[in-house]
Amino acid sequence: MDKPVYFTDYGAAYCGDSLLLLEQLEDNSIDLVVTSPPFALLRKKEYGNENQEDYVEWLGQFATKVFPKLKDTGSFVVDLGGAYQKGKPIRSLYNFKVLLYFCDNVGFKLAEEFYWFNPSKLPSPIEWVNKRKIRAKDSVNTVWWFSKTDNPKADIRKVLTPYSDRMKKLIENPDKFYTPKKRPSGHDISSSFGNDNGGAIPSNLLQISNSESNSRYLALCKKFGIKAHPARFPHKLPEFFIKMLTDEGDLVVDIFGGSCTTGEVCDNLKRKWKCFELDRNYLAASAFRFIPKDLDDNSIKNIYDKISAGSVIEQKFSSISDIDIVEDIPPIENNLFKAEDF
Numbered sequence: 001m002d003k004p005v006y007f008t009d010y011g012a013a014y015c016g017d018s019l020l021l022l023e024q025l026e027d028n029s030i031d032l033v034v035t036s037p038p039f040a041l042l043r044k045k046e047y048g049n050e051n052q053e054d055y056v057e058w059l060g061q062f063a064t065k066v067f068p069k070l071k072d073t074g075s076f077v078v079d080l081g082g083a084y085q086k087g088k089p090i091r092s093l094y095n096f097k098v099l100l101y102f103c104d105n106v107g108f109k110l111a112e113e114f115y116w117f118n119p120s121k122l123p124s125p126i127e128w129v130n131k132r133k134i135r136a137k138d139s140v141n142t143v144w145w146f147s148k149t150d151n152p153k154a155d156i157r158k159v160l161t162p163y164s165d166r167m168k169k170l171i172e173n174p175d176k177f178y179t180p181k182k183r184p185s186g187h188d189i190s191s192s193f194g195n196d197n198g199g200a201i202p203s204n205l206l207q208i209s210n211s212e213s214n215s216r217y218l219a220l221c222k223k224f225g226i227k228a229h230p231a232r233f234p235h236k237l238p239e240f241f242i243k244m245l246t247d248e249g250d251l252v253v254d255i256f257g258g259s260c261t262t263g264e265v266c267d268n269l270k271r272k273w274k275c276f277e278l279d280r281n282y283l284a285a286s287a288f289r290f291i292p293k294d295l296d297d298n299s300i301k302n303i304y305d306k307i308s309a310g311s312v313i314e315q316k317f318s319s320i321s322d323i324d325i326v327e328d329i330p331p332i333e334n335n336l337f338k339a340e341d342f
């Protein structure tokens, strides 16, 4: 496989087109691909968007490459923001077309549809929401959880949410709050409803604010005057699926890596990971997530500059401690690939 731009104890970041990088992976080797592609927005984002019409087929190519690389127990989680049709207050159906294409043309199953509700999302599009006031604020992304087979690896007990206060009281004293009975719906709610299972089963509506402001990644971007990636995942989004759908040591891949949030979450959760990203500068800044905390500012900036200029970091990040080692990194052409592990 191509040489990673940098690597950590658990994973590695690669610069390139994920259509080509995916081909280099072994078949049936990935437990989870979790990703947020460039959306089919009307306003061109700085990192490039395909037109809405071409978008489904464009993204379909990636799905076709992902499919054979997943284990039979593997999952493919795709976060897609909604969009309006050009100049009209009616919605594009592209995210639903993506869903149908992946299932009808590629062979994926829809394990479950999730909705990511971001309460801190700003109102848009301005024309329909703010000016004419004829549409509500769009603050929900569709997150399709695809699987290769009917039975992907999954355990909802790994992502239980805190009990409500009422439920906590019920667990403390079930008899006081609750008489087991058959509901009008026919559901037989037995007294086991009051068992303490360590938390409540989450719903497929994930409420996660995307308002991260105090991360090391952002702090270092600011310090060195580098523009942070404009469309980052909040950590909690990939974290939910990585916890639910994989175990420690499993392999997680993000094929549209951006600032490599997925990699950082995987490092924290002890999952192996690979991030693929086309834009070298995004990848260079993503290194801020992994650089040892005791490294001085010059060394950190040095690593960023080397990666931006086309070098790869041959040393595992956790073992980088001396600026001299970093200074000696040869340019990419002179490197023979060694890190076969990645």
Ligand SMILES: C[S@@+](CC[C@H](N)C(=O)[O-])C[C@H]1O[C@@H](n2cnc3c(N)ncnc32)[C@H](O)[C@@H]1O
Pocket: 016, 017, 018, 019, 035, 036, 037, 038, 039, 047, 229, 231, 232, 233, 234, 255, 256, 257, 258, 259, 260, 261, 262, 276, 277, 278, 279, 282
């Ligand atoms: C929505 S962003 C992902 C952000 C990421 N989830 C994060 O938390 O930072 C999509 C990324 O896909 C990258 N991209 C677009 N086409 C690509 C391709 N063919 N191969 C690899 N990356 C690509 C873009 O450069 C962009 O950074």
